[in-house]
Amino acid sequence: MFFRLASKSLLNRKGSVLLTILAMSVSIFVLLGVEHIRTQTKESFNSTVSGVDLIVGARTGSLNLLLYSVFRIGSPTNNIDWATYQTIAENSKVAWAIPISLGDSHKGYRVMGTSADYFKHFSYGDKRKLDFAEGKPFSDLLDVVLGSEVARKLGYSLRDKIVLAHGLGKTSFSLHEDRPFKVTGILATTGTPVDLTVHISLQGIEAIHIGWQQGVRMPGNNITTDQPESVTLQPKTITAFMLGLNSRMATFRVQRDINNYRQEPLSAILPGVALSELWQMMGILENTLRLISGLILIAALLGLSAMMLASIREREHEIHLLRVIGAPPTYLFLLIEIEAILISLFSLIIALSGLSLSSLLSGDFLVSSFGVQMDFTLFSGNHLLFMLLVIGATIIAAALPSFFAYKNAKLSR
Amino acid sequence: MTIHLKDIRYTYPDTPGKQVLNINSWKVAAGEQVFVHGPSGGGKSTLLNLLSGMLQADIGEVSVMGQRLDKISSRQRDRFRADHIGYIFQQFNLIPYLDAIDNIKLAHQFAKQNTSSSLEDDIKSLLSSFYIDPTDWQKPVAKLSIGQQQRIAIARAMVNKPELLIADEPTSSLDQDNRDNFMKELMAMVSEHNTTLLFVSHDMSLAKYFNRIDALADINIAGAVN
Numbered sequence: 036m037f038f039r040l041a042s043k044s045l046l047n048r049k050g051s052v053l054l055t056i057l058a059m060s061v062s063i064f065v066l067l068g069v070e071h072i073r074t075q076t077k078e079s080f081n082s083t084v085s086g087v088d089l090i091v092g093a094r095t096g097s098l099n100l101l102l103y104s105v106f107r108i109g110s111p112t113n114n115i116d117w118a119t120y121q122t123i124a125e126n127s128k129v130a131w132a133i134p135i136s137l138g139d140s141h142k143g144y145r146v147m148g149t150s151a152d153y154f155k156h157f158s159y160g161d162k163r164k165l166d167f168a169e170g171k172p173f174s175d176l177l178d179v180v181l182g183s184e185v186a187r188k189l190g191y192s193l194r195d196k197i198v199l200a201h202g203l204g205k206t207s208f209s210l211h212e213d214r215p216f217k218v219t220g221i222l223a224t225t226g227t228p229v230d231l232t233v234h235i236s237l238q239g240i241e242a243i244h245i246g247w248q249q250g251v252r253m254p255g256n257n258i259t260t261d262q263p264e265s266v267t268l269q270p271k272t273i274t275a276f277m278l279g280l281n282s283r284m285a286t287f288r289v290q291r292d293i294n295n296y297r298q299e300p301l302s303a304i305l306p307g308v309a310l311s312e313l314w315q316m317m318g319i320l321e322n323t324l325r326l327i328s329g330l331i332l333i334a335a336l337l338g339l340s341a342m343m344l345a346s347i348r349e350r351e352h353e354i355h356l357l358r359v360i361g362a363p364p365t366y367l368f369l370l371i372e373i374e375a376i377l378i379s380l381f382s383l384i385i386a387l388s389g390l391s392l393s394s395l396l397s398g399d400f401l402v403s404s405f406g407v408q409m410d411f412t413l414f415s416g417n418h419l420l421f422m423l424l425v426i427g428a429t430i431i432a433a434a435l436p437s438f439f440a441y442k443n444a445k446l447s448r
Numbered sequence: 449m450t451i452h453l454k455d456i457r458y459t460y461p462d463t464p465g466k467q468v469l470n471i472n473s474w475k476v477a478a479g480e481q482v483f484v485h486g487p488s489g490g491g492k493s494t495l496l497n498l499l500s501g502m503l504q505a506d507i508g509e510v511s512v513m514g515q516r517l518d519k520i521s522s523r524q525r526d527r528f529r530a531d532h533i534g535y536i537f538q539q540f541n542l543i544p545y546l547d548a549i550d551n552i553k554l555a556h557q558f559a560k561q562n563t564s565s566s567l568e569d570d571i572k573s574l575l576s577s578f579y580i581d582p583t584d585w586q587k588p589v590a591k592l593s594i595g596q597q598q599r600i601a602i603a604r605a606m607v608n609k610p611e612l613l614i615a616d617e618p619t620s621s622l623d624q625d626n627r628d629n630f631m632k633e634l635m636a637m638v639s640e641h642n643t644t645l646l647f648v649s650h651d652m653s654l655a656k657y658f659n660r661i662d663a664l665a666d667i668n669i670a671g672a673v674n
Contacts, residue, residue: 043546363526
């Protein structure tokens with residue numbers, strides 16, 4: 036009867052109750068959304084690279100190096116000499132080395148020149164190796180392996196021919212149209228920037244740049260497609276490389292040696308450390324977002340409180356009647372509280388379903404534009420805690436109107 | 449003795465100079481039907497609130513069904529009211545958005561006897577005895593006529609079989625026909641259950657239904673002085 040009275044009373048005030056529920060839903064949606072995106076991005080970020088002990092590039096800040104080598108964001112400051120790479124890769128402490136060469140693109144997706152070792156050694160998430168959804172690693176000069184998103188978005192399948200563009204723009208005017216590549220493999224989805232990358236061999240990178248100087252094709256300098264093999268395709272420079280060491284104990288030793296490398300200024304970074312540095316920078320933004328969404332929720336709760344307070348004035352007769360038939364003042368207090376809790380429960384349900392729906396709808400967009408994989412398990416322990424928190428805040432916000440009802444009931448005569 | 453008031457003094461805290469109630473002694477026997485008439489502002493509502501335990505006298509003894517209301521806590525008085533006293537007002541007797549059955553159930557909820565097995569049937573027969581059509585039982589009472597609402601109000605007041613029924617100008621919002629019907633049904637109900645009825649009104653034409661008629665001014669000396 037108690038719940039029946041509370042719910043019928045809310046139904047009786049549909050208009051204001053509905054608006055309050057909407058305001059609450061929106062604020063909970065924002066708060067939960069921010070929280071959800073935050074944890075998901077963090078997880079996604081931290082799983083972009085694993086099992087790599089060091090990343091080496093031309094001397095630069097660790098964040099910059101991490102961003103361009105792993106996230107394919109921004110541009111490298113300088114290239115490093117192929118000889119330097121070879122020297123370090125042959126070091127006895129080094130188990131494997133993956134060279135990376137960047138600078139070209141295909142329809143906005145970055146092209147990365149690397150070696151076949153990349154598919155053997157690079158791992159992400161919880162030490163997971165790259166898997167092929169279709170095909171196999173590149174073996175020929177003009178072979179290309181696509182990340183899953185690239186293949187999906189551009190509708191490529193095995194044996195399709197694609198033309199790479201010089202530079203990083205989405206609409207580049209200088210195409211390497213003289214040497215189309217053949218798709219030999221498509222990687223399984225990883226939820227990392229790998230999905231957005233076009234992989235070719237280092238020799239492939241060299242081949243398409245034959246006859247190019249200073250970023251433009253030199254006229255009259257063309258060679259025919261069957262010529263490349265005849266030219267020596269050893270790259271002269273690469274952008275960066277990743278190292279796996281025989282013993283993790285040696286990491287700092289090797290890092291120091293690389294940072295002190297005499298022939299060329301280099302930077303070696305530990306991906307884990309750089310990732311957490313990156314995350315720390317995001318921390319301020321993150322906390323600001325949390326603060327704002329928290330304030331929005333408080334505003335909504337104050338709205339709820341004001342609405343309930345106004346309703347008590349309308350309901351003076353009702354309160355008096357309840358008193359006369361024997362309701363103690365605490366009953367009135369609890370009645371108002373339960374009405375507020377019902378409102379916030381409804382808002383939670385609406386906000387959570389809205390969030391599930393929108394993350395389902397936007398998941399695709401997030402993966403393809405940011406390489407961030409979203410998890411849709413909304414009803415985690417964290418959310419349960421959050422729901423309890425919202426209910427708790429509602430109880431506090433409704434305490435004032437409830438107390439008014441209580442006082443009203445006490446003085447009712 | 450259903451009601452026994454002795455040496456009652458009451459002044460509202462916000463108007464300290466003006467005494468509202470001054471009653472030396474007033475008694476109502478069990479099963480009596482008393483018509484109390486008097487002008488508004490004569491301390492009528494205050495007296496009724498005192499009897500129902502909504503209000504505490506400054507001094508004096510308030511005894512209802514042998515229970516000293518001035519000796520028990522406010523929670524106990526709420527309980528006592530739910531168990532033993534039925535109350536009908538001039539208007540706002542029902543929660544407007546609940547239907548007739550829910551309104552009566554709600555009143556039953558606060559009382560002691562929770563024999564809910566046959567409650568629904570009791571309520572239905574109660575409503576039938578007040579000529580409320582079954583099609584109207586599930587409608588929000590705000591959708592019913594005033595006459596119907598006041599009859600449901602009697603049913604609501606009687607559901608816990610109170611020993612004392614207090615009616616505070618219950619007919620003033622009714623027209624002549626409805627008033628007569630209402631009075632007949634009310635009087636039939638109280639004599640059937642042998643309920644003590646305290647009926648307060650300024651409408652002297654209703655006095656014919658009662659065998660005892662008291663003027664408020666005789667009960668409350670403070671009212672007479674003003």
